[in-house]
Amino acid sequence: MKRNYDMKRGILAFLMVLGMLGLAACDADSIDTTRGELPDKEPLENTYVSVRSQFSPVERSVVYLMEGTGTTSDPMYCRLNRPAEKNLNIQTAPDESQVEIYNTKYGTDFLTMPAANIQIADDGQISIAAGERISEKIKVTFKADGLEAGKYLAPIVVSSDDVAMSDDGGILYYVVKVRKPEVGDYELDPVNTTVFYVNTSEYSPLLADVWVIAKEDLMNYGVPNVWERTYGNIVNLRVVQIGYDEATERAMLVLNSDIRYVLEHADLHIRPLQDKGRKVCLSIEGGNTGLGFCNLSDAQIADFVAQVKACLETYDLDGVNLFDRNAGYGDVEGMPAMNTTSYPKLIKALREAMPDKLLTLSDYEEPTEYFWDTEATGGIEVGKYLDYAWSGYMSEDEDVQILDPWGRIDQSEGEMNGMMFPVNNHLRKPIAGLEQSQYGAFAVPFYSATSSFNLNMIGLMNLWVWRMLGWSSNNILMFGDLITNIQGEYEGQWNNIISTTLMVYEPDGMDGMYGYGVYISHNSNGNVFDPNTATLYYGDYAKDW
Known part of the structure; x- marks a missing residue:
């Protein structure tokens, strides 16, 4: 016992010596640590x-x-x-x-x-x-x-x-x-509401800022164009996903490295679009975790909405597009089954949390097919909380689809006037509370040059008949992910798809009087708009970070 006592006494003495040495060192090499006189x-x-x-x-x-x-x-x-x-x-x-x-x-x-x-x-x-x-x-x-x-x-x-x-x-x-605001030289199209998607894993959002459409008088060679406008009123940025944190069971807003880079450099990649009046939004889709918009708990909805709101406010974005695809419902063990009230609750919560932001919906497959039924949605009229909804069917593996939720298309009348069916492979019903003027009935993918859908043009020609017969109720133009000029099977499709769509969509586009040329306002190689030479070089606006 005495030995232990001596050890403790020795340690105490050692610490006292160290303290004295420390004080001596402070006296020898004083450091001013004064930070102001404090009352306590x-x-x-x-x-x-x-x-x-x-x-x-x-x-x-x-x-x-x-x-x-x-x-x-x-x-x-x-x-x-x-x-x-x-x-x-x-x-x-x-x-x-x-x-x-x-x-x-x-x-x-x-x-x-x-x-x-x-x-x-x-x-x-x-x-x-x-x-x-x-x-x-x-x-x-x-x-x-x-x-x-x-x-x-x-x-x-x-x-x-x-x-x-x-x-x-x-x-x-x-x-x-x-x-300085980048106003540009061309008016943003005041007639149509054009919707673009940009995949930031491949391109800068600036790709949506260069499109110039010129209405050309084909009967009077050499006269000025009737008008020149830019397109892309709404630009949806992806890839943004809803993810799942197993440890906390939270639904997470997942920004991949590319979209995060774009947001953190918004002055370079986003503000030039907004300067010209475009609305730049996040397009949120599933992340193959088994959790999506259709199986969230009330607590997860509240948490996820708060994350989305914080993101939009932090990066000064204009809204959000909900595109429920690739969620992996039923594919992940332990994740809840889909239900018909979660998605409507999420939409309602987003609108109430962000009444001044744009809220749009891609109408696509099972997640939205019951939005007509307010009994299934728990009494929520989903359309009352949306600014727009539009077709989510924009696959290169099928022709351009014209959705007909209100049943306006008369197949016999369409066939009699040159419409070549089928172009409505996806039966939809009207979203409760949504006006026809708010619903974009079709989306045009960027097909490869050799695609049969591009060569035969059945779907695009159907758009012309559809418009001619008065079945279109608005001027919403939807396009899939934008592409630049890509060497190979997509070469030249960056402008061919849009110019062909406009030719069949504009009221006078098929009468031989006018043409609709697609050019660019500028490109990364320094070109400026010139109807004779302007083009995209290979890979312009591909991501460079």
Whole structure:
């Protein structure tokens, strides 16, 4: 026993010697650690505060503004390195003087974001309750008033009589990128509502920004075109999926690396589309996990809707397109069966959470086939919560399909007038609460040059008869995933499919008086619109990241 006692006494003596040596070292090489006088220093010793954006783990964050009167907001919060011993009050404010210090330190040339263009909610006051480490988020709003295009720095500093600053000085540096709007030279088509899909695993969304349609007078050679317009009113970006987290049983919004890159570089890949009036949306589909829109619990719906809303707000997107395909219902052991109320509940929840966002639906196979039956949907009239719905049948393995939920197509009359059936292989019923004017009845895939559907043109010719007989109730034009000029079997199809569709779809497209040429407004090789030479080179707008 005495031996153990001596050991303990020896350890204690050793620790005391170390302490004395440490104090001696501090006296010999003093380091200024003063962080301000604190009223209650003892309980707050070694407690420091830092300030962060919700969307950045470090002391820098980036926001974007459009030159003119644009505004943008970002959630900001304070955090401690350990729980607060008491209630803490912290003040935040912009500090223009920090810009020169930052530029000198890092060799940058940021412009100074005027403090007058920055507004912090709650007069910049933030509180952290005793026992907590992280404050509530407050909104920082940036205004472009009076600013020219350029890169600005907006330092937000924190101060407090209650707590010391962290090693980074308690500053959050916002890089504010102000850009000129890219208006373009051509009007966005005011007559048709054209819907494009872009697969960001292959292409930049800028591929949707280059299409120029020229209505040409074929009877008067050499006269100016009747009009020139850009197309693509709604651009749906993919691949975005609904996934499943086994550990938490959450339905997850899954952004693959390509779509995430595009969103994080929205100023390059998305804003030029929006500048011209296009609506840029996320198209969400299944992820082959066995969980999809049709078998979610109420808790999963609420959680998933919150994720979608946060994503759209974070990246300033215009809406969401729901395309329930590839979910893998029934293929994954342990996943719930499909039901007829989950999907309608999701649609209703999305609309209620985002009343100002575009909400569209791809009508496709079993997931949407019962939307006409409000008894099956739990009393929800799905169409009342949608801006548009359209055909999800855009496969290269079948001809262009004309869906007829309202039963307007008369097969005998169509055959008598030149319509070549079958073109309606997918029987659908009207979505309850949706007007015919909101429903796109067909979608055109980009067929290969050698495809029989492209060579025979039965489906496309049927579009002409369908329009001529007055069975079309709107001007919604749907296309599958856009393609660039691809050497091989798809060569030339980037413009052939669209020009042929317009020829048979426009009221005067088949009378021999006018032609509809497809050109581009610009391309990555520097070409600008010229009806004689403009084209896409091989691989233009293929992803380069």
